[in-house]
Amino acid sequence: MIIKLNMISEIPIYVQLRNEIVLGIGRGELKAGEQLPTVRQMAADIGVNTMTVNKSYQILKAEGFIETDRRRGARVSETIPVNQVFKEKLEAELELLTAEAVVRGMEEEEFYQMCRNLFVKWQSSGEEMA
Numbered sequence: 001m002i003i004k005l006n007m008i009s010e011i012p013i014y015v016q017l018r019n020e021i022v023l024g025i026g027r028g029e030l031k032a033g034e035q036l037p038t039v040r041q042m043a044a045d046i047g048v049n050t051m052t053v054n055k056s057y058q059i060l061k062a063e064g065f066i067e068t069d070r071r072r073g074a075r076v077s078e079t080i081p082v083n084q085v086f087k088e089k090l091e092a093e094l095e096l097l098t099a100e101a102v103v104r105g106m107e108e109e110e111f112y113q114m115c116r117n118l119f120v121k122w123q124s125s126g127e128e129m130a
Contacts (some may be wrong), residue, residue, distance in 0.1 A: 017056040
């Protein structure tokens with residue numbers, strides 16, 4: 001999997017790394033149970049501080065995307081459930097995007113269609129990896 005980070009972005013590197021790993025799981029580039037590089041190896045590979053990678057891994061673990069073990073390292077979780085915390089995060093992010101779409105005058109059907117298209121795209125990616 002190729003990780004793309006923008007070192008001049010306003011988005012913190014640890015967030016970009018977390019997002020890239022989630023996208024990799026979604027695209028099927030990282031399979032359930034697959035070993036991730038160690039914190040040190042990932043930091044060396046992408047040219048960032050080990051603390052940055054560690055912070056990303058801790059967030060991914062808290063969100064249920066990865067499991068960590070001192071002996072085996074970090075692995076992609078076998079199951080990543082939809083829980084209440086995720087639903088609340090999703091609703092908050094959708095609320096902001098919906099408000100922006102309304103303020104900009106976007107039509108409701110166009111907004112729904114974009115959401116449907118993205119959902120189908122990622123759902124298809126998930127089915128391909130199963």
